[in-house]
Amino acid sequence: MKLGLVIDLDTCVGCHACATACKQWNTSGTIGPLADVEPYGKQPSGTWLNRIRTYEVGDTPASKTVHMPMSCLHCEDAACVTVCPTGASYKRDEDGIVLVDQDKCMGCNLCAWACPYGARELDAEQGTMKKCTLCIDRIYDEHLPAAERQPACVITCPTHSRLFGDFDDPDSTVSQVTRARGGRDLMPELGYRPTNKYLPPRSGKAVAAVKKNSLLTSVKDWVNKVISR
Amino acid sequence: MNPAFSVLMFTVASGAGYGLMSLLVLAQLLGLAPPAGGRNLWMPAGVALGLITLGLCASTLHLANPKNAWRAFACFRTSWLSREGVLAVLYYPAAMVYLGGFWVSGTVTPWVTASGLATVFLGLATLFCTGMIYASLKTIPQWHLPLTPVNYLLLGLMSGAVLLLALVGDTWSAVRLPYLCLLLIGVAALAKLAYFIRIGKPSGSSIQTATTFTRARVRLLDQGHTADGFLNKEFIFNLDTGHLVGLRSLAVVLAFIAPSTFIGLFARTGQDAFTVVAVASMLAGLLLERWLFFAEARHVVRLYHGDQTV
Ligand code: SF4
Ligand code: SF4
Ligand code: SF4
Numbered sequence: 001m002k003l004g005l006v007i008d009l010d011t012c013v014g015c016h017a018c019a020t021a022c023k024q025w026n027t028s029g030t031i032g033p034l035a036d037v038e039p040y041g042k043q044p045s046g047t048w049l050n051r052i053r054t055y056e057v058g059d060t061p062a063s064k065t066v067h068m069p070m071s072c073l074h075c076e077d078a079a080c081v082t083v084c085p086t087g088a089s090y091k092r093d094e095d096g097i098v099l100v101d102q103d104k105c106m107g108c109n110l111c112a113w114a115c116p117y118g119a120r121e122l123d124a125e126q127g128t129m130k131k132c133t134l135c136i137d138r139i140y141d142e143h144l145p146a147a148e149r150q151p152a153c154v155i156t157c158p159t160h161s162r163l164f165g166d167f168d169d170p171d172s173t174v175s176q177v178t179r180a181r182g183g184r185d186l187m188p189e190l191g192y193r194p195t196n197k198y199l200p201p202r203s204g205k206a207v208a209a210v211k212k213n214s215l216l217t218s219v220k221d222w223v224n225k226v227i228s229r
Numbered sequence: 230m231n232p233a234f235s236v237l238m239f240t241v242a243s244g245a246g247y248g249l250m251s252l253l254v255l256a257q258l259l260g261l262a263p264p265a266g267g268r269n270l271w272m273p274a275g276v277a278l279g280l281i282t283l284g285l286c287a288s289t290l291h292l293a294n295p296k297n298a299w300r301a302f303a304c305f306r307t308s309w310l311s312r313e314g315v316l317a318v319l320y321y322p323a324a325m326v327y328l329g330g331f332w333v334s335g336t337v338t339p340w341v342t343a344s345g346l347a348t349v350f351l352g353l354a355t356l357f358c359t360g361m362i363y364a365s366l367k368t369i370p371q372w373h374l375p376l377t378p379v380n381y382l383l384l385g386l387m388s389g390a391v392l393l394l395a396l397v398g399d400t401w402s403a404v405r406l407p408y409l410c411l412l413l414i415g416v417a418a419l420a421k422l423a424y425f426i427r428i429g430k431p432s433g434s435s436i437q438t439a440t441t442f443t444r445a446r447v448r449l450l451d452q453g454h455t456a457d458g459f460l461n462k463e464f465i466f467n468l469d470t471g472h473l474v475g476l477r478s479l480a481v482v483l484a485f486i487a488p489s490t491f492i493g494l495f496a497r498t499g500q501d502a503f504t505v506v507a508v509a510s511m512l513a514g515l516l517l518e519r520w521l522f523f524a525e526a527r528h529v530v531r532l533y534h535g536d537q538t539v
Contacts, residue, residue, distance in 0.1 A: 009441075016453070043456035051460075053533055054451040057442045065450065068440060070533065079367065085311035086300035104300055107293025109463065110310055113230075116368045116434075118530040121459040127293035184441040187529065189433050190367050198441055 004195035014067030018153035035125030072132035073194030232523035243284025247352035248389020250277035313358035370432035449535030484514025
């Protein structure tokens with residue numbers, strides 16, 4: 001199995017619900033807690049396993065706002081695993097999930113340095129490395145109804161921009177949608193072969209920019225409007 | 230990358246220690262040094278092992294969870310950091326057998342030769358591993374270069390030579406230490422200049438490849454958080470480009486030019502004070518050089534935070 005996510009950049013609205021659900025689930029999950037620094041202070045920050053950044057792509061009027069949620073991409077060539085001296089970081093053979101054993105990590109940060117995608121964050125309180133587990137403590141939990149055996153972010157997303165599944169199975173939804181929509185890798189030139197795929201936005205019509213009107217054309221437009229009524 | 234003082238201390242101190250010990254042992258084994266005695270063996274060896282130990286202690290300071298540091302020897306087969314740790318620990322018995330052999334027999338026996346060669350090999354290999362920890366990271370184009378381990382090795386040997394000169398003076402007849410120092414400083418300086426030129430080239434990653442939008446302009450609108458977190462603090466260190474030339478020049482002057490000048494003056498006058506000043510200037514210069522090595526390194530995660538290129 002090769003488990004991972006598909007993220008649809010066409011429909012993601014950047015609401016941060018996935019990140020919040022992730023934090024809520026994982027802070028009491030297998031690698032928790034996800035500590036916060038100054039949560040009620042002036043500069044609250046903390047450990048998050050998923051972050052959403054927003055970009056403007058292209059130039060006005062043909063520009064588009066793209067929200068980009070990023071968590072661990074569970075790379076096939078995961079240098080974060082090979083650089084780890086303690087063996088705390090590992091990639092599971094059975095499903096390709098990359099995990100950090102919190103009992104072995106010494107907090108050297110080297111794996112975070114080796115990750116191109118900013119997917120690993122050192123927990124300031126715990127002193128250990130935290131990262132997305134693909135909700136390993138949900139997806140295999142047989143006490144949950146089958147429909148809920150999915151990562152918290154996927155269940156939560158209000159626009160269904162996140163899909164979870166097995167990329168080794170050519171008939172799975174994630175494989176099909178990746179083929180159909182041309183799912184892409186982030187920074188493919190580094191050769192990490194990330195499992196998670198990003199679906200490009202569908203190309204739509206460019207929205208016309210607001211015309212600058214002279215006084216004369218404004219009056220004409222107004223007259224036309226009045227007459228047509 | 231945000232420079233962590235403990236790592237700067239660690240790499241400069243242990244680099245100088247391994248360099249000093251390697252040169253000392255090589256000179257003894259090749260018969261270039263006078264017969265081993267207090268000033269010619271025990272004192273410099275003590276300083277070298279002291280520096281190495283100081284460096285290793287400093288290196289544990291930057292671990293957020295040092296109680297698991299002992300586990301770092303586990304992944305010798307894949308991790309350069311683990312290799313560095315294993316070799317650094319094997320170093321002590323090798324150096325102890327070497328020094329003990331001398332102490333017992335007072336001369337170069339086969340045991341001394343074997344353990345001496347092992348000491349030299351392990352010391353230089355540890356330095357190489359330190360360089361490879363950085364050079365192996367594809368995520369940091371300014372580090373992912375063959376010149377990175379070369380610089381670590383050469384700067385270690387160079388600082389070891391200058392320290393050796395300050396400790397034993399120009400008393401070895403078979404090899405003139407001031408000239409050895411000048412030679413090593415020259416080679417190390419050339420390699421560092423080559424490094425500065427090399428990192429001026431842009432890398433293949435950009436905000437376009439990072440976001441998959443390779444056919445349009447991409448601008449960051451929102452980082453998605455209100456206060457800097459781990460990623461910003463660890464990876465985003467902005468060096469004022471206006472200061473870059475000045476800082477690089479200062480590092481070159483302190484680490485290479487001033488020490489060579491003082492060593493030249495020492496060779497002419499024989500005043501020991503000059504070698505002490507040379508060591509002080511060189512160590513300050515190397516700390517600044519190491520600081521720049523981090524400050525100038527631009528991790529690709531910066532692309533997600535709005536940089537157009539790294
Ligand atoms: S995204 Fe980063 S942390 Fe996750 S597997 Fe890839 S390199 Fe490792
Ligand atoms: S921070 Fe922890 S998981 Fe990461 S490389 Fe160091 S020991 Fe391994
Ligand atoms: S929950 Fe869905 S729509 Fe909201 S930011 Fe996450 S992926 Fe985008």
